[in-house]
Amino acid sequence: MIIIGSDHTGIELKNNIINYLKAKNIDVIDQTNYEDQSGDDYPDRAYEICKKVLDTKGALGIAICGTGIGISIACNKVTGIRASVCTDKYMAKMTRQDNDANVLCLGARLELENVYEIVDEFINTEFAGGRHQRRVDKITQIEKCEKEGVAYGGSL
Numbered sequence: 001m002i003i004i005g006s007d008h009t010g011i012e013l014k015n016n017i018i019n020y021l022k023a024k025n026i027d028v029i030d031q032t033n034y035e036d037q038s039g040d041d042y043p044d045r046a047y048e049i050c051k052k053v054l055d056t057k058g059a060l061g062i063a064i065c066g067t068g069i070g071i072s073i074a075c076n077k078v079t080g081i082r083a084s085v086c087t088d089k090y091m092a093k094m095t096r097q098d099n100d101a102n103v104l105c106l107g108a109r110l111e112l113e114n115v116y117e118i119v120d121e122f123i124n125t126e127f128a129g130g131r132h133q134r135r136v137d138k139i140t141q142i143e144k145c146e147k148e149g150v151a152y153g154g155s156l
Contacts (some may be wrong), residue, residue: 010064
């Protein structure tokens with residue numbers, strides 16, 4: 001399951017990705033607000049995408065804004081989300097393999113052919129675990145410390 005959404009600048013790319021994924025028989029949920037496209041701010045979409053990813057077992061997210069940067073910052077404010085801006089398929093592979101990223105962030109102005117390669121790499125790469133799990137656990141620990149208002153000590 002892929003949860004996808006965009007602000008107003010990413011609607012065209014998002015729709016292309018949805019069509020691409022559906023042609024591959026991949027289930028997609030669109031979290032875009034169509035009621036007010038001109039005022040649709042990326043932090044709002046980021047929150048809705050991330051909450052749905054966390055509430056949907058096994059889901060991954062795709063979040064799109066003009067550059068992918070703003071929406072990635074907003075996504076990473078949601079506890080349990082590890083979002084990465086990827087501009088090539090190597091980045092998409094590594095963010096899944098090493099970081100267990102669960103949200104792919106894209107810029108609306110990327111070349112469509114490259115976007116499909118990035119999306120494929122992101123959704124088809126598994127988390128490697130091993131030494132990388134310790135690092136992901138540390139990210140989770142930072143989130144917990146921030147929530148509880150305690151200092152992060154750097155070890156588990």
